[in-house]
Structure formats: structure tokens, C-alpha cells
Amino acid sequence: MTTVNALSEVAALMGDPARAAMLSLLMDGRAHTASDLALAAGVTAQTASGHLGRMTEANLLAARAQGRNRFYRLASGDVAHAIESLMALAGTRAQPASRSAAWRRDPDLRFCRTCYDHLAGQVGIAVTDSLTQHGHLEPKGSHDWKLTASGELFCARVGVDLAGARQTTTRHFARQCLDWSERRPHISGALGSAIADTFFKKGWAEKLRRGRTVRLTDSGRRALARDFGASV
Amino acid sequence: MTTVNALSEVAALMGDPARAAMLSLLMDGRAHTASDLALAAGVTAQTASGHLGRMTEANLLAARAQGRNRFYRLASGDVAHAIESLMALAGTRAQPASRSAAWRRDPDLRFCRTCYDHLAGQVGIAVTDSLTQHGHLEPKGSHDWKLTASGELFCARVGVDLAGARQTTTRHFARQCLDWSERRPHISGALGSAIADTFFKKGWAEKLRRGRTVRLTDSGRRALARDFGASV
DNA sequence: ATGACCCTTCGGCGTTCACCGAACCATTGG
DNA sequence: CCAATGGTTCGGTGAACGCCGAAGGGTCAT
Structure with a gap:
């Protein structure tokens, strides 16, 4: 039961086109800024921020603030x-x-x-x-x-x-x-x-x-x- | 990008709780009937039929009719x-x-x-x-x-x-x-x-x-x- | 300070989609 | 034949969620 919910939740996160586009960009292993990812996903900064927050919350991404920018990368291999x-x-x-x-x-x-x-x-x-x-x-x-x-x-x-x-x-x-x-x-x-x-x-x-x-x-x-x- | 859309589509299929429950049951490698899968997912037969049809269409599942039953299994390893x-x-x-x-x-x-x-x-x-x-x-x-x-x-x-x-x-x-x-x-x-x-x-x-x-x-x-x- | 830039939070809108009731085929058994 | 069972199709409903505009909090320049 728990394992099923976990599967659907993580899959649903990847199932959104905007989030999938972000993840796809992050597959290069590099860290990207939130606005960079918003551009790649074709959504506004607010929308992207929501997506990135959710994926970070779910341990799919790791975030790191640096100056004015916020860099995101895949949480693990x-x-x-x-x-x-x-x-x-x-x-x-x-x-x-x-x-x-x-x-x-x-x-x-x-x-x-x-x-x-x-x-x-x-x-x-x-x-x-x-x-x-x-x-x-x-x-x-x-x-x-x-x-x-x-x-x-x-x-x-x-x-x-x-x-x-x-x-x-x-x-x-x-x-x-x-x-x-x-x-x-x-x-x-x-x-x-x-x-x-x-x-x-x-x-x-x-x-x-x-x-x-x-x-x-x-x-x-x-x-x-x-x-x-x-x-x- | 085509590969991005494909990623989100297949992930979205797995992202629904009912479909995830079905897939989870099918992870035993065996074939299961549609009603069996409906029971496992906690939905009615109609709803399950829709899910199974979509996953078969996407080549996630393979279906095989036998008598009154219809058996579904994972399409591949x-x-x-x-x-x-x-x-x-x-x-x-x-x-x-x-x-x-x-x-x-x-x-x-x-x-x-x-x-x-x-x-x-x-x-x-x-x-x-x-x-x-x-x-x-x-x-x-x-x-x-x-x-x-x-x-x-x-x-x-x-x-x-x-x-x-x-x-x-x-x-x-x-x-x-x-x-x-x-x-x-x-x-x-x-x-x-x-x-x-x-x-x-x-x-x-x-x-x-x-x-x-x-x-x-x-x-x-x-x-x-x-x-x-x-x-x- | 003031503005520019980056990012996030909040609220409301609109679309999508999972769900079920009902009705409709197909197969099997009596 | 008819009844029972398993499965699918169709239509309408409700909730979830992705989206953006607006507003607010940091951080860096001048």
C-alpha cells in the first residue's frame, strides 16, 4: 500500500510535461538556475518555482542558493x-x-x-x-x-x-x-x-x-x- | 522535444494511484484478470478497463483474451x-x-x-x-x-x-x-x-x-x- | 537609498481527467 | 434457448492541479 502510493507520487511528479522538460534538461548532470529551467519548460517563473519546490520536497532535486540565483540539480544518480x-x-x-x-x-x-x-x-x-x-x-x-x-x-x-x-x-x-x-x-x-x-x-x-x-x-x-x- | 513528451506521457501513466496499484500487482510477473486488477486498484470494473486500455495502448501492458477472461501482464522486463x-x-x-x-x-x-x-x-x-x-x-x-x-x-x-x-x-x-x-x-x-x-x-x-x-x-x-x- | 534582478508565495481561473451509473457485447453453462 | 459472468463503451459530474497576475522578500549593483 505504502509502496504503491510512493510509486504513483514520484511517477506523477515526472508525469507533468513542464516538470519532465526540467528533468530532461537536468539529465546533463549540471546544476541549472530556476529561470533557466522555467525557460526550458516553457512556463513562467512562478509556475516553475512551484514545480521545483515540489520536486525538491520529494527528494528528486537538490537545491542550492548562490547569490541571487538558486541552482537545482538531480538529487542523485x-x-x-x-x-x-x-x-x-x-x-x-x-x-x-x-x-x-x-x-x-x-x-x-x-x-x-x-x-x-x-x-x-x-x-x-x-x-x-x-x-x-x-x-x-x-x-x-x-x-x-x-x-x-x-x-x-x-x-x-x-x-x-x-x-x-x-x-x-x-x-x-x-x-x-x-x-x-x-x-x-x-x-x-x-x-x-x-x-x-x-x-x-x-x-x-x-x-x-x-x-x-x-x-x-x-x-x-x-x-x-x-x-x-x-x-x- | 519528442523524447520529453514521451517521458512525461509514460510517467503520467504510472502516476495515477489506481494504475500504480495495478502495475504494482503485476510486478509479480504473472498475468492477472481485469477484475482482479480492478479489485487491487480499488476501482470499479469500468474504470479499471479504461486504465488497462490506456496502458496497453502505450505498450506498458500486454493483453490476452482467454474465454470470458482477459489477462493482462507487464509488456516486457x-x-x-x-x-x-x-x-x-x-x-x-x-x-x-x-x-x-x-x-x-x-x-x-x-x-x-x-x-x-x-x-x-x-x-x-x-x-x-x-x-x-x-x-x-x-x-x-x-x-x-x-x-x-x-x-x-x-x-x-x-x-x-x-x-x-x-x-x-x-x-x-x-x-x-x-x-x-x-x-x-x-x-x-x-x-x-x-x-x-x-x-x-x-x-x-x-x-x-x-x-x-x-x-x-x-x-x-x-x-x-x-x-x-x-x-x- | 534606489533600482534591477531573481525567486517565491498567494489567490483565482480553466482545463483535464479519474470516477461511477447505465447500457451494451462476448463467452460459458445449464 | 436463457441466465450468469466478465469486460468494455458512453455520458455526465466533481475534484485536482497546472497556469498566470499580483505582490513580497532577498541579493547585488550604482
């Missing part, structure tokens, strides 16, 4: 994961015709994007597949991965900050996150975040100014081939 | 995954299978009964599972089974009158029939009837005087273990 799962469902809703139409509309987003703080899309899947195929990563249960001994060596060689990822105790270490465009799980959690950080820090990838789209640089493409044995 | 992700946000977990009042009203009926002319209940499912797990039977489409070459040999060895079953041209040969109590398909059609006949002819099972309840004899229990590799 779990929230991003749930949103991604729902998007995966939405992708299967209308099968072939409208799928290919909506599919081609944003090929860059499909190719590489941030999902909260880790990589998603073809690149995210390529990284994950490389790790599993080389035995660095193994499925553990239905929601997690296990980093093997060879995986630890691999991280050290490539420069992934494993120690930093292990420091956070409040967070899942290696999580399976269902990719909405590829429809297969990619690596998320603290490890997924650390891997993404490596990509950004080494200049292998860079976030575009607007949206969740990520551009894979030439050196990133070479790194994928050299270190991961993958091509995209 | 992805749907279950998304629901579970949403439940995780509220810190609660999917509830295990809940036993209704009708469930324990007649344990014998649940154990073994006739469904028209073939076996149903735990025994019917055990027989069907044995055949599929040994590669004798394969799903064909969404309503039929295919009897493999090894399945033909198995029938000959156990004494199922395959030739007689093949004679009837007016009837489906190997049909999937959704089990009322187990909520999974068991074998029906001419082949299911022939298998049941074998059980009755060899004294493995006998129909009780009244009702559809069937009693599995001791020799039937041994035959299940010996010939089918199953235990109930």
Missing part, C-alpha cells in the same frame, strides 16, 4: 537512472516508423551524451562493452557490475581515479544503467562517473555548451581504439 | 525495470507475490485440475515446463507450441497417442493456454488432450467426482519424476 529507464520505455512505444524519425532527429545525442555524470549513448555502450568483453567488468546481480582484478589494473593504466571513486560511501560503486537509445545497460555509479571524468580531463570528450550532448574528440577516438579496443 | 527504479527512489521495494483469498480457497484445485480436456495447475505447469526444458517443446508464435523431433520420440516412449492427436484437423495441435492459478502458459490443444489422456489411462491421475479437481496418484507422482524429471 538513482533519479537519473529512473528517468533513463522511463525514456527507454518511451523509445519502444511507437515502433518502427516514428522511431526512425525521432531517432535521426538527434543523432549526436544518440552518439554520446551525459547521463547525470557518466557517459551514455554509443560511446557509453562501447566503453561498457569493452570492459565486459575484456573481463574487466562482470555483471553482479541485475543492477550492478563487479570490477575484476584485471579491471583494477586497467583503471590504473588508463588513469581512472579508482581511489576517489571508492571514497564515496553514500553511492553505488558500479551500477547498471539502462541506456535509452541503445537499450542496453551502460556503466554508471561512482565508477561510471570516474571513467567519464577521465574522458573529460584527458580531452577525449567535451560537453557542448547546451544540452546533454557530448562531443568525442579525435584523441578520444584514438584512445577508444588504443586503450579500449573499441571503435565507434 | 523493461517495464518492470522502470517501475522498480521508480520504487527505489522512494526507498521501497517491489512487493512479492500476494496471495488473494481465492488463491488459498481451494489448494487442491490449484494443484491439479482439468482445463477442458487437458491438465492445469501445478501439475500441468510441471509437465509443460519439463517438455520445454528438455527441448521437446518450443514456443511458436504467442499462442502455440512446436513439438520438436525429440518431443516426438518422448511421446512415443511415454505412450502419448500422437497419431490420434494429429488426426483431428479441426483443432489446434499444440496450444498455449494461460494457467488460471499459475498465471503461465501450459500445454493445451490436441496434444495437451492426448497427454492428459495418457495420465488418466495409465492411472497417473483421476478425476474427482465433483468439480474439475484432479488427484495425482502415487504412481503418477513417480511417473512425473521418472519420465518428466519433475517433482511437485
Whole structure:
């Protein structure tokens, strides 16, 4: 009974078009101002404020005041994961015709994007597949991965900050996150975040100014081939 | 953006308390009747029908008519995954299978009964599972089974009158029939009837005087273990 | 201070949608 | 045949909620 109410309440929060637009923008993992989110949702500031308050109240968002602005971000990776799962469902809703139409509309987003703080899309899947195929990563249960001994060596060689990822105790270490465009799980959690950080820090990838789209640089493409044995 | 609208639409479907209650019940992975779901949601049959129609339309549920009943189940594991992700946000977990009042009203009926002319209940499912797990039977489409070459040999060895079953041209040969109590398909059609006949002819099972309840004899229990590799 | 900017709270309006009563098919059993 | 059961469709009603205008409280500049 309680669990049912909780399900409907959180789903109803995501079920409003304005709130969904806000959440969609926040899927880039960055913090956005209230007015920025109002603009993205196509509503006035008052309306947006109400939405943001409710979502913060429900622990979907985390708020932080800074000067005159108020910044909102997704409260946790779990929230991003749930949103991604729902998007995966939405992708299967209308099968072939409208799928290919909506599919081609944003090929860059499909190719590489941030999902909260880790990589998603073809690149995210390529990284994950490389790790599993080389035995660095193994499925553990239905929601997690296990980093093997060879995986630890691999991280050290490539420069992934494993120690930093292990420091956070409040967070899942290696999580399976269902990719909405590829429809297969990619690596998320603290490890997924650390891997993404490596990509950004080494200049292998860079976030575009607007949206969740990520551009894979030439050196990133070479790194994928050299270190991961993958091509995209 | 198309993906935003799709997100809000699917989330809004889950956001209604009545629909959430239905989905929560369906998380047990089984198929449930429309009235069962109406009861679980605490709404009338008309209201439930509307909800179920909308969720089926959106490919969240799959419907299958059987006799007077209409069985609904989650359309895919992805749907279950998304629901579970949403439940995780509220810190609660999917509830295990809940036993209704009708469930324990007649344990014998649940154990073994006739469904028209073939076996149903735990025994019917055990027989069907044995055949599929040994590669004798394969799903064909969404309503039929295919009897493999090894399945033909198995029938000959156990004494199922395959030739007689093949004679009837007016009837489906190997049909999937959704089990009322187990909520999974068991074998029906001419082949299911022939298998049941074998059980009755060899004294493995006998129909009780009244009702559809069937009693599995001791020799039937041994035959299940010996010939089918199953235990109930 | 004064204005400009950002955000929130309040109140009233309008649309949406979940709900049920009633009536209408379909299947089954006697 | 008819009665019983399960399910759906239709129409009207009521409440919930998203929306904006107006007003108020912070924060930063000049």
C-alpha cells in the first residue's frame, strides 16, 4: 500500500510535461538556475518555482542558493537512472516508423551524451562493452557490475581515479544503467562517473555548451581504439 | 522535444494511484484478470478497463483474451525495470507475490485440475515446463507450441497417442493456454488432450467426482519424476 | 537609498481527467 | 434457448492541479 502510493507520487511528479522538460534538461548532470529551467519548460517563473519546490520536497532535486540565483540539480544518480529507464520505455512505444524519425532527429545525442555524470549513448555502450568483453567488468546481480582484478589494473593504466571513486560511501560503486537509445545497460555509479571524468580531463570528450550532448574528440577516438579496443 | 513528451506521457501513466496499484500487482510477473486488477486498484470494473486500455495502448501492458477472461501482464522486463527504479527512489521495494483469498480457497484445485480436456495447475505447469526444458517443446508464435523431433520420440516412449492427436484437423495441435492459478502458459490443444489422456489411462491421475479437481496418484507422482524429471 | 534582478508565495481561473451509473457485447453453462 | 459472468463503451459530474497576475522578500549593483 505504502509502496504503491510512493510509486504513483514520484511517477506523477515526472508525469507533468513542464516538470519532465526540467528533468530532461537536468539529465546533463549540471546544476541549472530556476529561470533557466522555467525557460526550458516553457512556463513562467512562478509556475516553475512551484514545480521545483515540489520536486525538491520529494527528494528528486537538490537545491542550492548562490547569490541571487538558486541552482537545482538531480538529487542523485538513482533519479537519473529512473528517468533513463522511463525514456527507454518511451523509445519502444511507437515502433518502427516514428522511431526512425525521432531517432535521426538527434543523432549526436544518440552518439554520446551525459547521463547525470557518466557517459551514455554509443560511446557509453562501447566503453561498457569493452570492459565486459575484456573481463574487466562482470555483471553482479541485475543492477550492478563487479570490477575484476584485471579491471583494477586497467583503471590504473588508463588513469581512472579508482581511489576517489571508492571514497564515496553514500553511492553505488558500479551500477547498471539502462541506456535509452541503445537499450542496453551502460556503466554508471561512482565508477561510471570516474571513467567519464577521465574522458573529460584527458580531452577525449567535451560537453557542448547546451544540452546533454557530448562531443568525442579525435584523441578520444584514438584512445577508444588504443586503450579500449573499441571503435565507434 | 519528442523524447520529453514521451517521458512525461509514460510517467503520467504510472502516476495515477489506481494504475500504480495495478502495475504494482503485476510486478509479480504473472498475468492477472481485469477484475482482479480492478479489485487491487480499488476501482470499479469500468474504470479499471479504461486504465488497462490506456496502458496497453502505450505498450506498458500486454493483453490476452482467454474465454470470458482477459489477462493482462507487464509488456516486457523493461517495464518492470522502470517501475522498480521508480520504487527505489522512494526507498521501497517491489512487493512479492500476494496471495488473494481465492488463491488459498481451494489448494487442491490449484494443484491439479482439468482445463477442458487437458491438465492445469501445478501439475500441468510441471509437465509443460519439463517438455520445454528438455527441448521437446518450443514456443511458436504467442499462442502455440512446436513439438520438436525429440518431443516426438518422448511421446512415443511415454505412450502419448500422437497419431490420434494429429488426426483431428479441426483443432489446434499444440496450444498455449494461460494457467488460471499459475498465471503461465501450459500445454493445451490436441496434444495437451492426448497427454492428459495418457495420465488418466495409465492411472497417473483421476478425476474427482465433483468439480474439475484432479488427484495425482502415487504412481503418477513417480511417473512425473521418472519420465518428466519433475517433482511437485 | 534606489533600482534591477531573481525567486517565491498567494489567490483565482480553466482545463483535464479519474470516477461511477447505465447500457451494451462476448463467452460459458445449464 | 436463457441466465450468469466478465469486460468494455458512453455520458455526465466533481475534484485536482497546472497556469498566470499580483505582490513580497532577498541579493547585488550604482
